[in-house]
Amino acid sequence: MAAWTKTSPFPWLKPAVLTGSLVPIAAILVRAWGNALGADPIAQALNQLGLIALVFLVAALGCTPLKAMVGWTWPMRLRRMLGLLAFFYAGLHVITYTVIDQGLDWHAILDDILKRKFIFVGFATFVLLIPLAITSTNSAIRRLGYPRWKQLHRLAYVAPALAVLHFTWRVKRDIREPLTYGLVLAMLLAARFLGQLRAPVSLAWQTVNRSSGDIWKSDRP
Amino acid sequence: MASYSGSVAPNHITPERVYLRRREFIRNSLLFAATSSSVGGTLLWLMRGLRAKDHKHPVNATATESRPLTIAQRTDYAPGEAKTPYESVTTYNNFYEFGTDKSDPAQNALTLRPRPWTLNIEGEVERPQVIDIDQLLSWFPLEERVYRMRCVEAWSMVIPWLGFPLGDLLRRVGLTSRAKYVAFTSLLDPVQMPEQRSAVLDWPYVEGLRIDEAMHPLTILAAGLYGRRLPNQNGAPMRLVVPWKYGFKGIKSIVKIRLTGKAPPTTWNLAAPSEYGFYANVNPAVDHPRWSQSTERRIGEYHRRATLPFNGYSDQVARLYSGMDLSRFF
Numbered sequence: 001m002a003a004w005t006k007t008s009p010f011p012w013l014k015p016a017v018l019t020g021s022l023v024p025i026a027a028i029l030v031r032a033w034g035n036a037l038g039a040d041p042i043a044q045a046l047n048q049l050g051l052i053a054l055v056f057l058v059a060a061l062g063c064t065p066l067k068a069m070v071g072w073t074w075p076m077r078l079r080r081m082l083g084l085l086a087f088f089y090a091g092l093h094v095i096t097y098t099v100i101d102q103g104l105d106w107h108a109i110l111d112d113i114l115k116r117k118f119i120f121v122g123f124a125t126f127v128l129l130i131p132l133a134i135t136s137t138n139s140a141i142r143r144l145g146y147p148r149w150k151q152l153h154r155l156a157y158v159a160p161a162l163a164v165l166h167f168t169w170r171v172k173r174d175i176r177e178p179l180t181y182g183l184v185l186a187m188l189l190a191a192r193f194l195g196q197l198r199a200p201v202s203l204a205w206q207t208v209n210r211s212s213g214d215i216w217k218s219d220r221p
Numbered sequence: 222m223a224s225y226s227g228s229v230a231p232n233h234i235t236p237e238r239v240y241l242r243r244r245e246f247i248r249n250s251l252l253f254a255a256t257s258s259s260v261g262g263t264l265l266w267l268m269r270g271l272r273a274k275d276h277k278h279p280v281n282a283t284a285t286e287s288r289p290l291t292i293a294q295r296t297d298y299a300p301g302e303a304k305t306p307y308e309s310v311t312t313y314n315n316f317y318e319f320g321t322d323k324s325d326p327a328q329n330a331l332t333l334r335p336r337p338w339t340l341n342i343e344g345e346v347e348r349p350q351v352i353d354i355d356q357l358l359s360w361f362p363l364e365e366r367v368y369r370m371r372c373v374e375a376w377s378m379v380i381p382w383l384g385f386p387l388g389d390l391l392r393r394v395g396l397t398s399r400a401k402y403v404a405f406t407s408l409l410d411p412v413q414m415p416e417q418r419s420a421v422l423d424w425p426y427v428e429g430l431r432i433d434e435a436m437h438p439l440t441i442l443a444a445g446l447y448g449r450r451l452p453n454q455n456g457a458p459m460r461l462v463v464p465w466k467y468g469f470k471g472i473k474s475i476v477k478i479r480l481t482g483k484a485p486p487t488t489w490n491l492a493a494p495s496e497y498g499f500y501a502n503v504n505p506a507v508d509h510p511r512w513s514q515s516t517e518r519r520i521g522e523y524h525r526r527a528t529l530p531f532n533g534y535s536d537q538v539a540r541l542y543s544g545m546d547l548s549r550f551f
Contacts, residue, residue, distance in 0.1 A: 015253065016254075016260070040520055042518065055264065101518075112512075
């Protein structure tokens, strides 16, 4: 039992965060079923799925600064899951747009992507997330080699910035909400940048060496 | 061993190892529940978005709203199309004076007091005057007009308005020869309209029409919908309805109508001149810079439908714009 505790000091953490993270999709389905999504349920579901995807993109970026600044290591163990949840909600957002909102009218969808910058940027955000999701496994890290994997995963900084832009360009007038997310994101990126200056050698790389590739469980350096 | 004093046999005593496991299990379960519910709760809270604060007020508007009105005449200008349910018409509103979320007005507009209310008619008119709203409404028989309403955000409704032609009022007060435009002003009162404290738009909301648009028989001042007085969130006590233009032209809670010689400023045009023009005629061929206007979702329907030029009222109004480049005068 002692060894088990050592490798996983908070065994409840990941399943608990995952369970809580599925509340939004459960809520949207329940509300859709009960006609409680307002007069335009498709727009409501579309907007809320996109917003939750952005929340997870930003949350995933918050893990490293928390470790660097507060000294908490447990958020690092959530980072991959948060990123995958962002991909999950972004995927549902895209499916809601293409299948439900546009009724798979590819001509209209392509027209939207090419002609409207906010949809283009939103679509680009989703496309960026695809390689990140595919290479999120431990074996992908080993296959790519950590330096290349890390380079690829720098897209995790670009994606939320594009998502904030997508959100800002979408709203008609009241940009307070997208700006709030933009501000949080800017602070996280600034914290990340300052942290990079202080610690040139990545902790994740040290741990990947020490624990034979499994950087996700070894949160205690 | 039969003479053991206690009632619990030694082999029934939970080993310490398992006993500690049990405590840990309970502790972990509690932590699991606390963490998952706080993560879920935070996400649900974020999903609500940035809503205007609840400005609920003891004034009860529903009492006046529910009084049925006498209808002189009914005309269906969207024949064969299902009317949007009252519930949707009165809970899905763009009325930024009460918050920018479409559910905000229904929740917050109870602070608006639609009576007593006066309308100021001034400028290039022969008989400028300040009229009490009920007196004004007694001048004209109320007609029911079922109109399509197309929002610039690419959704639409079919609404049975109750009102009278704006032209009837303008003829009654008499226009001077210099009256070329009509300028409308909404109420400015941050006590009654709490979101006027925010700078999301320049307050008060102002709108305008060319005089021929204002005199067109389809242009009405509405004081009711679905046979009853206008609910606060729909622009009580009186609002403009111009069915061939995007919804934002339909200025709500009007306090002033001024006849002018020059084109008046309009709120959304001031806010984003490249996105919202003075005319704002529904036009599927002229996209909003950020989204398509070629289709719309009728509230309550699943599939998008094609948007019609002038919102389907071309036969009546297209001649007003003959010879004009509608992509320039959007």
